[in-house]
Amino acid sequence: MAHYNIELRTAGQVWETVPVETDDITGLRIELAKFVGELLKDHADKIWADEEWRVDVTDEEGLILYVMHLSATDSADTVPLR
Numbered sequence: 496m497a498h499y500n501i502e503l504r505t506a507g508q509v510w511e512t513v514p515v516e517t518d519d520i521t522g523l524r525i526e527l528a529k530f531v532g533e534l535l536k537d538h539a540d541k542i543w544a545d546e547e548w549r550v551d552v553t554d555e556e557g558l559i560l561y562v563m564h565l566s567a568t569d570s571a572d573t574v575p576l577r
Contacts, residue, residue, distance in 0.1 A: 497554070499523055501530050504549045515552075524561070527552050531563055542567045 496516040503511040515526045531550055535542060542548070542565065552561040 497523075499526075499555070499560070500553045501527060502551045502553065503534065504551065505546050523552060527561055527563065531565065535565075543569075 496518055499515045499517065501513045501515055502509050513530060515523065517523045517526060527550065534548075534550070546566075548565040550563040550565065551559050553559050
């Protein structure tokens with residue numbers, strides 16, 4: 496089994512690194528999708544903060560294999576008036 500890391504980042508910080516072992520790229524993609532699903536489920540309120548999240552998957556040498564960008568924005572109809 497190959498070893499990988501899934502890392503949650505914002506602009507200035509790595510928030511979490513999760514080690515993953517899988518036999519193939521398909522399994523790695525599935526693990527990435529599960530991680531993002533759990534992230535959104537567990538932190539649904541935080542995605543609406545004015546910050547973009549990035550999830551990287553790296554191999555043992557630190558080479559980035561996949562990147563997912565997550566962000567949420569309000570439309571003009573839902574932005575609170577100041």
